[in-house]
Amino acid sequence: xxxxxxxxxxxxxxxxxxxxxxxxxxxxxxxxxxxxxxxxxxxxxxxxxxxxxxxxxxxxxxxxxxxxxxxxxxxxxxxxxxxxxxxxxxxxxxxxxxxxxxxxxxxxxxxxxxxxxxxxxxxxxxxxxxxxxxxxxxxxxxxxxxxxxxxxxxxxxxxxxxxxxxxxxxxxxxxxxxxxxxxxxxxxxxxxxxxxxxxxxxxxxxxxxxxxxxxxxxxxxxxxxxxxxx
Amino acid sequence: xxxxxxxxxxxxxxxxxxxxxxxxxxxxxxxxxxxxxxxxxxxxxxxxxxxxxxxxxxxxxxxxxxxxxxxxxxxxxxxxxxxxxxxxxxxxxxxxxxxxxxxxxxxxxxxxxxxxxxxxxxxxxxxxxxxxxxxxxxxxxxxxxxxxxxxxxxxxxxxxxxxxxxxxxxxxxxxxxxxxxxxxxxxxxxxxxxxxxxxxxxxxxxxxxxxxxxxxxxxxxxxxxxxxxxxxxxxxxxxxxxxxxxxxxxxxxxxxxxxxxxxxxxxxxxxxxxxxxxxxxxxxxxxxxxxxxxxxxxxxxxxxxxxxxxxxxxxx
Numbered sequence: 001x002x003x004x005x006x007x008x009x010x011x012x013x014x015x016x017x018x019x020x021x022x023x024x025x026x027x028x029x030x031x032x033x034x035x036x037x038x039x040x041x042x043x044x045x046x047x048x049x050x051x052x053x054x055x056x057x058x059x060x061x062x063x064x065x066x067x068x069x070x071x072x073x074x075x076x077x078x079x080x081x082x083x084x085x086x087x088x089x090x091x092x093x094x095x096x097x098x099x100x101x102x103x104x105x106x107x108x109x110x111x112x113x114x115x116x117x118x119x120x121x122x123x124x125x126x127x128x129x130x131x132x133x134x135x136x137x138x139x140x141x142x143x144x145x146x147x148x149x150x151x152x153x154x155x156x157x158x159x160x161x162x163x164x165x166x167x168x169x170x171x172x173x174x175x176x177x178x179x180x181x182x183x184x185x186x187x188x189x190x191x192x193x194x195x196x197x198x199x200x201x202x203x204x205x206x207x208x209x210x211x212x213x214x215x216x217x218x219x220x221x222x223x224x225x226x227x228x229x230x
Numbered sequence: 231x232x233x234x235x236x237x238x239x240x241x242x243x244x245x246x247x248x249x250x251x252x253x254x255x256x257x258x259x260x261x262x263x264x265x266x267x268x269x270x271x272x273x274x275x276x277x278x279x280x281x282x283x284x285x286x287x288x289x290x291x292x293x294x295x296x297x298x299x300x301x302x303x304x305x306x307x308x309x310x311x312x313x314x315x316x317x318x319x320x321x322x323x324x325x326x327x328x329x330x331x332x333x334x335x336x337x338x339x340x341x342x343x344x345x346x347x348x349x350x351x352x353x354x355x356x357x358x359x360x361x362x363x364x365x366x367x368x369x370x371x372x373x374x375x376x377x378x379x380x381x382x383x384x385x386x387x388x389x390x391x392x393x394x395x396x397x398x399x400x401x402x403x404x405x406x407x408x409x410x411x412x413x414x415x416x417x418x419x420x421x422x423x424x425x426x427x428x429x430x431x432x433x434x435x436x437x438x439x440x441x442x443x444x445x446x447x448x449x450x451x452x453x454x455x456x457x458x459x460x461x462x463x464x465x466x467x468x469x470x471x472x473x474x475x476x477x478x479x480x481x482x483x484x485x486x487x488x489x490x491x492x493x494x495x496x497x498x499x500x501x502x503x504x505x506x507x508x509x510x511x512x513x514x515x516x517x518x519x520x521x522x523x524x525x526x527x528x529x530x531x532x533x534x535x536x537x538x539x540x541x542x543x544x545x546x
Contacts, residue, residue: 002433005376048528049526069524069527069528069529070527070528070530070532070533070536071527071532073527073528073529073530073531074530077528077530078529079524081521081524083521084440084525085519085521085522085525087522087540087543088456088485088543088544089542089544089545090539090542090546094543098526098529098531098539099530101528128286142529145392146529146530156245224332228357
């Protein structure tokens with residue numbers, strides 16, 4: 001179990017996310033909805049340890065607030081950025097092998113197949129030659145290989161075509177089937193329906209948590225029910 | 231080959247092998263190759279279509295390499311220039327002529343494993359014939375300590391429709407004091423690429439000055455530099471592309487990562503003397519990209535391991 005208690009994330013000297021209390025379970029998909037600027041990506045990066053925080057983050061009851069990004073990753077938390085990084089001179093194969101626990105090529109090929117990318121892509125560089133959709137799918141393959149306890153996916157479905165979308169959805173389901181707790185930031189209806197629980201983030205605060213269908217209806221009607229000056 | 235020459239030859243081949251080279255390339259008659267220690271030519275192997283001639287100088291060797299017209303050289307030509315002594319000066323003055331319509335690739339290994347105080351000067355002139363192609367890769371294998379000064383200079387003329395590419399690499403050991411000065415002159419429809427990959431450490435000083443004159447119509451050229459500087463090392467990179475011919479296109483691309491107390495200065499110069507020419511540049515100097523670093527750290531690599539992966543990719 002990963003639990004946030006009075007969790008506040010500070011970015012550029014301001015409290016962007018405030019007093020969040022949420023529990024994430026392994027083998028469940030928790031959807032995070034929110035309008036642009038509501039603090040979703042900041043929350044994701046706060047959980048990963050990228051920004052300074054107040055409050056607490058517990059993993060199996062242990063406060064891990066003081067752990068650095070790599071230490072959290074070694075405990076089984078990982079993050080896929082909304083806009084994945086480009087790496088000059090690093091092939092897809094080399095990149096995926098970094099996450100692979102077994103360090104076996106077969107495992108890397110399986111992960112690539114799972115996100116619907118051909119084996120030939122292994123030898124391509126992780127640079128501008130890849131499309132945005134390909135980079136997002138490679139990122140998911142990397143998360144799959146890591147077999148994390150908790151995966152934070154920041155809009156893995158944004159700006160991609162319908163075929164890639166289906167592959168990404170099935171990869172996320174596969175993560176859940178393997179017992180990973182998925183924290184999924186999304187706007188897409190089809191993705192929301194994958195969730196077990198959903199929350200709305202509004203002006204940096206969690207305002208509603210409930211069944212995904214109910215939360216989605218509410219979000220469509222009133223994306224941010226509270227107004228607040230930060 | 232007398233006993234001393236044989237010993238030196240075997241030592242250089244061993245260092246070459248230990249640094250990842252395939253020793254068969256220096257032993258097989260299917261490869262053209264030349265092995266030089268200081269001012270002694272230890273081994274020469276020619277293949278059909280290539281002639282190699284040399285003259286010993288006081289502190290080095292003058293070399294003439296000629297590739298006949300319309301020859302496709304199947305295997306890369308291996309040049310192994312080294313200094314086994316701890317100190318001294320080595321000058322390699324080379325004259326390379328690639329005949330019309332020929333294709334050849336050179337792999338040059340410069341080996342200074344025990345350098346305490348060494349200067350290595352490469353002074354080259356290269357002529358690429360009409361429609362000919364030459365690729366040249368120079369990899370330096372230096373020791374981890376000592377003073378070494380590397381001065382590669384080249385003047386390259388690329389004939390009509392010709393192609394020239396050069397890659398200069400110093401990644402292992404200390405780069406030392408590197409002072410590169412290349413000038414390329416491109417004819418009609420020719421193209422060229424200059425690529426430097428250098429890892430500076432300690433108080434290494436690296437200067438790269440590369441100029442490309444796009445004289446011919448529709449000539450194309452790119453100057454690319456990738457450098458990583460740590461500790462108190464410093465660099466100065468001057469990449470110059472001059473657009474002279476109609477519809478000539480040139481680009482300068484310099485990326486340097488600086489860590490610790492290192493410093494870097496980059497001056498891309500783009501100069502068009504013809505309104506139909508187009509010359510562009512991009513340069514970036516800074517620390518390791520934060521998103522790359524955080525991505526790798528969120529996969530469980532430490533900060534130092536992540537930097538090594540990023541830097542390794544940049545210099546690959």
